[in-house]
Amino acid sequence: MRKLFNRNRKLYHYIILIFLVISFNFFLPRLLPGNPLVNIMGEDISLLTMEEREAVIERYNLNDSIFKQYTTYLRNLVTLNWGTSYSKKQPISSVLWAAAPWTLLLAFSNLVISTLIGIYLGTKAGLKRRKKEDVYLLSGISFISSMPSFWLGMIFISVFSVNLGWFPIYGGYSMWQNYTGISKVIDVLRHLFLPLSTLVILSISNIFLPMRYALIEVMGEDFVFMAKAKGIPQSIIRYKYIVRNALLPVFTVFMLRVGYIFSGSVVIETVFAYPGLGRIMYDAISTRDYPLIQYSFLLISLMVILSNYITDLLYPLIDPRVVNQHENT
Amino acid sequence: MEPILKVEELKVWYGEKCKGDIIKGVSFDLNLGETLGIRGRSGSGKSTIAWAVMGMMSHLKGGMEGSILLDGKNIGNLTEKEYKKVRWKEIAIVPQAAMNSFHPMMKIKDSIGEILKIHCKITDKKQMQDKCEELMEIAHLDKKVLSYYPHKMSGGMKQRAAIAMALACEPKLLILDEATTGLDVLTEAEVLRVVKNLQRRNNMSILLISHDPRLVEVLCDKTIYIEEGVIVDHSTYHEADLLEAKAV
Numbered sequence: 157m158r159k160l161f162n163r164n165r166k167l168y169h170y171i172i173l174i175f176l177v178i179s180f181n182f183f184l185p186r187l188l189p190g191n192p193l194v195n196i197m198g199e200d201i202s203l204l205t206m207e208e209r210e211a212v213i214e215r216y217n218l219n220d221s222i223f224k225q226y227t228t229y230l231r232n233l234v235t236l237n238w239g240t241s242y243s244k245k246q247p248i249s250s251v252l253w254a255a256a257p258w259t260l261l262l263a264f265s266n267l268v269i270s271t272l273i274g275i276y277l278g279t280k281a282g283l284k285r286r287k288k289e290d291v292y293l294l295s296g297i298s299f300i301s302s303m304p305s306f307w308l309g310m311i312f313i314s315v316f317s318v319n320l321g322w323f324p325i326y327g328g329y330s331m332w333q334n335y336t337g338i339s340k341v342i343d344v345l346r347h348l349f350l351p352l353s354t355l356v357i358l359s360i361s362n363i364f365l366p367m368r369y370a371l372i373e374v375m376g377e378d379f380v381f382m383a384k385a386k387g388i389p390q391s392i393i394r395y396k397y398i399v400r401n402a403l404l405p406v407f408t409v410f411m412l413r414v415g416y417i418f419s420g421s422v423v424i425e426t427v428f429a430y431p432g433l434g435r436i437m438y439d440a441i442s443t444r445d446y447p448l449i450q451y452s453f454l455l456i457s458l459m460v461i462l463s464n465y466i467t468d469l470l471y472p473l474i475d476p477r478v479v480n481q482h483e484n485t
Numbered sequence: 486m487e488p489i490l491k492v493e494e495l496k497v498w499y500g501e502k503c504k505g506d507i508i509k510g511v512s513f514d515l516n517l518g519e520t521l522g523i524r525g526r527s528g529s530g531k532s533t534i535a536w537a538v539m540g541m542m543s544h545l546k547g548g549m550e551g552s553i554l555l556d557g558k559n560i561g562n563l564t565e566k567e568y569k570k571v572r573w574k575e576i577a578i579v580p581q582a583a584m585n586s587f588h589p590m591m592k593i594k595d596s597i598g599e600i601l602k603i604h605c606k607i608t609d610k611k612q613m614q615d616k617c618e619e620l621m622e623i624a625h626l627d628k629k630v631l632s633y634y635p636h637k638m639s640g641g642m643k644q645r646a647a648i649a650m651a652l653a654c655e656p657k658l659l660i661l662d663e664a665t666t667g668l669d670v671l672t673e674a675e676v677l678r679v680v681k682n683l684q685r686r687n688n689m690s691i692l693l694i695s696h697d698p699r700l701v702e703v704l705c706d707k708t709i710y711i712e713e714g715v716i717v718d719h720s721t722y723h724e725a726d727l728l729e730a731k732a733v
Binding site (some may be wrong): 377378379381382383384385386387388389392396397400401474475476477 | 536539541544568569570571572573574578580582585586587588589590599600603604634636650
């Protein structure tokens with residue numbers, strides 16, 4: 157029994173964490189000062205009659221005890237009955253599910269492309285430390301990553317959409333065209349290109365820098381020097397000894413970024429009016445649509461926890477030393 | 486008899502040559518099946534000689550002058566590509582930091598297998614497994630150690646695994662650079678017994694670098710004592726040892 161508990165200890169920790177996050181999501185809005193109706197209805201509250209206010213209180217079970225409200229909240233959470241967004245006038249779950257695929261398309265493509273480019277350039281710079289190539293890459297990427305994302309996005313829109321007319325200015329697809337099949341795919345990709353390019357350019361440093369530093373550190377390890385003394389070919393030392401070991405901290409950074417996949421592109425989605433979760437959140441915050449904000453944040457928190465759990469599961473597969481530590485605890 | 490290793494006027498430096506030599510014209514030779522002890526205090530340049538013989542000075546951002554004849558052939562002026570054919574096949578080393586010299590994510594079997602594949606051209610899995618098991622037996626290690634990752638092994642086990650790895654290609658010359666430092670007395674004795682047996686079995690020559698005069702006395706046929714990069718003595722016990730013994 158104890159063995160079973162030890163083996164699944166991490167899973168239990170995560171289950172407790174999820175429960176706490178879900179509970180915080182319920183209790184925090186209730187700790188806000190003022191009338192809860194304002195939090196639910198926003199500025200529209202002043203326009204409501206007494207009867208309408210009563211109806212809202214009834215609908216959100218605000219007259220029930222906190223415990224009853226909490227159990228109702230848990231039941232609704234599981235059944236995806238998350239209430240209505242008053243700014244969108246639609247069920248919250250529908251709003252979020254409609255936006256999630258767009259964010260996934262944008263953020264996941266960015267994650268994959270920027271990670272691959274970051275690893276490639278980080279390896280190139282790290283292996284040529286302090287040489288011309290390294291200096292150019294390090295200073296160039298540091299300069300680019302310091303640009304504000306909204307500014308770069310606007311420059312791209314101005315140059316490639318407005319002046320050159322190569323790409324659409326906004327949105328995730330052409331709303332007034334009825335494209336189907338391959339034309340639809342091309343249309344979506346054309347809309348994706350500029351926000352994705354902006355995100356990729358700004359995200360490369362997230363992987364480039366840890367990859368470069370890890371590589372430089374690994375290159376100084378005794379086992380790399382010994383590999384040279386053993387007469388192992390340079391290409392094997394480079395990839396099997398140096399790059400493979402340098403990828404460990406990069407994997408951690410990668411998985412942290414997976415956790416923020418739903419929230420990492422708020423600014424870019426807003427600048428390009430991309431119909432993803434980032435834009436939904438921006439709209440929800442600017443219209444004080446509290447129920448929508450509440451569930452958006454819950455989704456982000458759950459995604460962070462899930463990605464951390466997956467990292468914990470995958471890490472022993474890529475670094476056997478972690479298995480041992482886990483077994484020892 | 487032609488010595489297996491003949492070092493003549495070896496000068497070694499780190500960084501720029503003009504900053505001064507660490508080894509200032511050292512000469513010695515070593516016959517087949519013999520053991521030469523190199524002694525000296527910390528920082529005297531003992532390990533530097535070992536790495537110079539291994540042709541690793543360019544990797545340590547240094548350089549060398551003089552000749553190093555291995556079996557009559559000057560290996561001191563080989564290019565990096567040519568030296569790769571000599572390393573591990575003809576000269577192998579068990580370094581001071583043997584414990585950290587394994588790839589942390591490779592099992593011992595894979596680390597030894599890699600050497601066998603690259604230098605001995607053994608690709609057959611069965612043949613490789615047999616050779617690995619033979620090496621484990623020679624190093625007095627259990628066969629199951631082959632499936633261990635380095636972090637699961639004790640210091641003594643790693644040291645013996647490093648010796649097994651050094652012997653994978655049956656080199657003519659084995660360099661033991663403080664190979665038993667950090668081990669307890671019993672493990673040290675066990676490791677040295679293994680090495681001595683192997684020397685007899687393979688008629689291998691050994692360059693034993695140690696600061697411990699007792700070790701050198703027991704294991705070596707001749708000794709050189711290095712001080713500030715120069716050979717100052719050829720006896721097992723140097724003045725410094727006698728002074729140290731008196732002080733104790």
